[in-house]
Every structure is written in structure tokens, then in C-alpha cells.
Amino acid sequence: MFVDQVKVSLLAGKGGNGCVSFRREYAVPKGGPDGGRGGDGGSIYLVAEQGLSSLSYFRFHPINTARKGAHGEGGNRSGKKGEDLILSVPMGTVVKSVENGKVLFDFLQAGQKFLAAAGGKGGRGNASFATPTHRTPREWENGAPGEEKELILELKLIADVGLVGFPNVGKSTLISRISAARPVIADYPFTTLIPHLGVVDVGRDKTFVVADIPGLIAGAHEGHGLGTRFLKHIERTKILVHIIDVSPYSGRDPVDDYGIVMDELKAYSPELAKRPQIVVANKIDLLGESPQRLKAVKELASQKRFPFFAISAMKKEGLKPLVSAMAKVLAAAEENKS
Ligand SMILES: Nc1nc2c(ncn2[C@@H]2O[C@H](COP(=O)(O)OP(=O)(O)OP(=O)(O)O)[C@@H](O)[C@H]2O)c(=O)[nH]1
Numbered sequence: 001m002f003v004d005q006v007k008v009s010l011l012a013g014k015g016g017n018g019c020v021s022f023r024r025e026y027a028v029p030k031g032g033p034d035g036g037r038g039g040d041g042g043s044i045y046l047v048a049e050q051g052l053s054s055l056s057y058f059r060f061h062p063i064n065t066a067r068k069g070a071h072g073e074g075g076n077r078s079g080k081k082g083e084d085l086i087l088s089v090p091m092g093t094v095v096k097s098v099e100n101g102k103v104l105f106d107f108l109q110a111g112q113k114f115l116a117a118a119g120g121k122g123g124r125g126n127a128s129f130a131t132p133t134h135r136t137p138r139e140w141e142n143g144a145p146g147e148e149k150e151l152i153l154e155l156k157l158i159a160d161v162g163l164v165g166f167p168n169v170g171k172s173t174l175i176s177r178i179s180a181a182r183p184v185i186a187d188y189p190f191t192t193l194i195p196h197l198g199v200v201d202v203g204r205d206k207t208f209v210v211a212d213i214p215g216l217i218a219g220a221h222e223g224h225g226l227g228t229r230f231l232k233h234i235e236r237t238k239i240l241v242h243i244i245d246v247s248p249y250s251g252r253d254p255v256d257d258y259g260i261v262m263d264e265l266k267a268y269s270p271e272l273a274k275r276p277q278i279v280v281a282n283k284i285d286l287l288g289e290s291p292q293r294l295k296a297v298k299e300l301a302s303q304k305r306f307p308f309f310a311i312s313a314m315k316k317e318g319l320k321p322l323v324s325a326m327a328k329v330l331a332a333a334e335e336n337k338s
């Protein structure tokens, strides 16, 4: 199950209470105070774990509680600290406050750790209150309550290149040809129901990450098809690869397709729609008697001054120059940003 948004309640552990106690021993008539402090309550940490790709754990565990600290004891014994709770989240998880929607943390790298709810401090025992003039203190403190947090965890995948286009145009076929990702590919729209990431090798230890998301159709921003909710997974990409099915079997005009997808991108985020883009005409093996369909898309791309490639993802035609261009446009986009 792919879950990319959850609400969680986190209850950190309460601190243990301090203890009131006096040393009582045979032949020690007036032993001093020896009440120990309570142990701190357990805290709750979120940690980004490599290889996790969904927040589904939290769908089944929306409430998470860390252990209490133990109370202090006589003989100056401190209570045991409550155990911390460590919860794993996928990279790309954004932590937001339910109250005001403020972003509290963004997990961009594996191993990053965020203290989401701090455990309560243990209370002091009476031994801590002793002074030269106050030798039999009876004061003690309760342990402090642990923090209670209501958080939204939102997964926004981290990828360099986002594939966009209508359903069934061959986005998943392309990612499966240029990376080790193996999304389901089939001849019907909305084959891809969840985003996939693929790592593309471009030699000399250089790689980039491509995200394949479900296709868009007209009215996606109003919820048609699978809607635009998966677009958040390409929000962090630096460039877009816009794939258009130029075969006559799509039953649509390829130039119209381009405009419809761009309108949906703009409706979701004007900024996303402005990302550097590569236009790709796919399924050229099926062109047959309709070369003008390809020509129309090529002209459109040149009007918009976007790099253009004609490929057959299925037959692996034209993929090498496309991958090189992806690396190049990506490098230029990164240069521009810094
Ligand atoms: N002839 C031909 N068929 C292709 C080519 N690329 C993809 N296909 C076929 O087109 C169909 C759809 O391919 P997918 O890769 O699943 O398309 P998609 O864009 O990921 O579709 P959604 O996940 O539904 O958005 C499959 O039957 C593929 O085999 C191509 O270059 N030539």
C-alpha cells in the first residue's frame, strides 16, 4: 500500500517523580536525605530510512507512545530513563504541524533524525534540595509530562527528473528501459497508480533519479482520472520530461495532448509548469502513414524552444541521446539554481 499523507499523534513519556527518603541505618541515628530523581521520559524521534517508500506504517499506527521514566528511589537511586521511540520514515517526508501547517522538518537524506516529541524531565528527589541549613528537606518534584504532538507527515519523493504525460503514452515503459525500476506496463490508461523512482546511470559514477507518476487527463485538477495529487511527487524535480504518444492509436491530437497536460500542470503549480522541459514523441514505431503527427510535435517543441526527441521506448530507439540530454539539461538547471 502506498500512503503519502498521514496524521499522527505522538505522546512522549512522562518523567518519573522524584523520591522523598532518608537514610535509615542501624547505628546511623540521623541519616541524611537520599531520595533520588525520577528518570526522564522517553522521547520520540523520526529517522529517515533508505529503502522505505511509503508512510503506510502510520496508517496502522496513528498513535505512538514512548515509555515513562521510572520514579526515583531511596538510597539516591535515580529512576531508569524511559526508552526512546524511533520511528522510520521514507526520505522526502515533510513534517508539518497540524495546528498551523508550518513545516517543522524535511527529510532529505537517509539517517537524518528529528526530535518530534521530547520526553518529560524526571523530577528531583529530596536529596537535591538539601543545603547546609536545610538538612531534612521533604520537597520533591513530579516528573514533567512528555510533549504531545499532532503532526502531518507528507511524503514528497525526491527525484531530479519528472515524467509527465497522458496515461498510456509510455512513461513507465521509458523508465523501465533507462533504469532498474520495473513499474507495471500495460495497454490501458492508469496502469501506474503510485509513483516510482528509477536511478539512471550516466557513467563515471554519475546518476540521476527519475520519477514516473500516474498520467494526467483533462480536468485532472478537478479530480478527473487520478487527479493531480501525485504531482507533489515531482514538485522537487529540477526538470520535466513531457512524453507524448504520437501514434495514431492514441485517438487524440498529440499537440492538443501537450496543451492539456501543460494546463493541468499550471493549474496545480505555475512554478512547476515553468521547469525546464524536454519534449519527447514516443511510439514512433507505430507512426506508419502519419508522419505529420510527429512533425507537429517537433514544431511545437521548437516554437517553445524545448529540446525535442523522437523515440520508441518499447523498441529502445533514440534512448541514448535522450538520456544524455536529460543529464545535460539537469546539469544546466542545477547550475542555474546555485
Ligand atoms: N508500439 C509501442 N508501444 C509502446 C511504446 N511505449 C509504450 N508502449 C506501450 O504502450 C502501453 C502503455 O505503456 P505504459 O508505459 O504503461 O504507459 P504509461 O504512460 O506509464 O501509462 P499510465 O501508467 O497508465 O499513465 C503499453 O502497452 C506499452 O507496451 C512504444 O514506443 N511503442
Ligand SMILES: [Mg+2]
Pocket: 171, 172, 173, 183, 184, 185, 191, 192, 212, 213, 214
Ligand atoms: Mg505508467
